[in-house]
Amino acid sequence: MSLLSKVGRNYRTHWAFVFIILVVLLENSTFGLAHDPAKREIATKIFSNLKEPTQIDLGAIGSYAKGCLDGAKQLPFNGPYWQVLHPNRKRNWGHPETIELIKRVSKAANSIGWTGLYIGDISQARGGPMPYGHKSHQMGLDVDIWLTQPKRMGLTQAELKTVKPLSVRSQDKRKTNRNWTKKHMEILKTIALDAAVDRVFITAPAKILMCQQTKGNRSWLQKIRPIGGHHQHFHIRLKCPPSSSLCVPQKPSIPNISQSEDGCDHTLKWWVTTALEPYKKPLKPQKKPKLKKSVLDFTMTDLPKQCLSVIHQN
Ligand SMILES: [Zn+2]
Structure with missing residues (x-):
């Protein structure tokens, strides 16, 4: 040769x-x-198509409304004290600490006198922006819980469809209504006292009532934050877990967020007064504020670069 x-x-x-x-x-x-940067594919589409979690362990990456989740765990649809309300959405994935928290607070709700909790959305299998429903919930550290007291756990698919959300707010949006109970307050207090919880979002009238009715220790009240909507469910946001080094804590932090120790001040009243007044056009023409890019328009370049490896994992 x-x-x-x-x-x-x-x-x-x-x-x-x-x-x-x-x-x-x-x-x-x-x-x-999975992703070709040249195509500038919409991130909600990429993440909602990924049905399995990654197995590596960076944890929560980015910030609550601009991030993704690595190493998610699944909350079983049915538990002894909880039930996931929309199993078809497949948004029962969270950071392992979130899943543990849900189990803890569901059990607590049961010992307070409810059968358990109805769980709304947590996150997608790899977190990321969602095509509908939320701006946040992107790092597996947010969870929605209904204010409806469950009759029982273990509802069938057909029964789940008949569960109606219950509002705890009056028609004029200024007060709670008769659906609000002492047990709601006890459950929210237990959640706010949990060390893993950063803050809890709920309609302002509920917070106002809790401010009025709390005797003794009031420190937990600061974690209960007023927000628009959230009169049929409340929203728990966990702190960045210590092991998630790429997770950015929310600013302002809870100790710096309001003008009093418990947040029971005039800033709270604004929600049930000024905020409800009809919109008046300002006399002077105002500078147009810079429009923030919508979550629905995010591409991978809007998210932390480590999210690229999250979508490319098997
Ligand atoms: Zn939420």
Whole structure:
């Protein structure tokens, strides 16, 4: 065999080997398939199509409304003290600490006298922006819980569809209504006292009532934050878990958020007065505020760069 043909054969073997490696790579991974930056594909579409979590462990990445989740755990649809209300949405994924918290507070709700809790959305299997429903819930550290007292756990799919959300707010949006009970307050207090919880969002009239009725320790009240909507469910936000080094805490932090220790001040009254007045057009023309990009328009470049490896994992 001449030296030339020997070299030629070696090259052919070499290229055949490279080809086999490429085929194996493409078949066994989402390499090159999940995301092509040149296409500027919408992030909600990418994340809502990923139905399985990643197994590596960066945890929560980014911030609550601009992030993703690595190493998610699934909350079982049915538990002894909880039930996921919309199993078809597949938003029962969270940071492992969130799943543990839900189990803890559900059990607490049961010992307070409810059968358990109805759980709304947590996050998608890899977190990220969602095509409908929320701006936040992107890092697996947010969970919605209904204010409806469950009759029992273990409802069938058909029964779940008949569960109606219950509002605890009056028609004029200034007070709570008769659906609000002492047990709501006890459950919210237990949740706010949990060390893993950063804050809890709920309609302002509920917070106002809790401010009026709390005797003794009031420190937990600061974690209960007024917000628009949230009269049929409340929203728990967990702190960045210590192991999630890429998680950005929310600013302002709870100790710096209001003008009093418990948040029971005039800033709270604003929600049930000025905020409800009809919108008046300002006399002077105002500078147009810079429009924030909607979550629905996010591409991967709007998210932390580590989220790219989260969508590319098997
Ligand atoms: Zn929420």
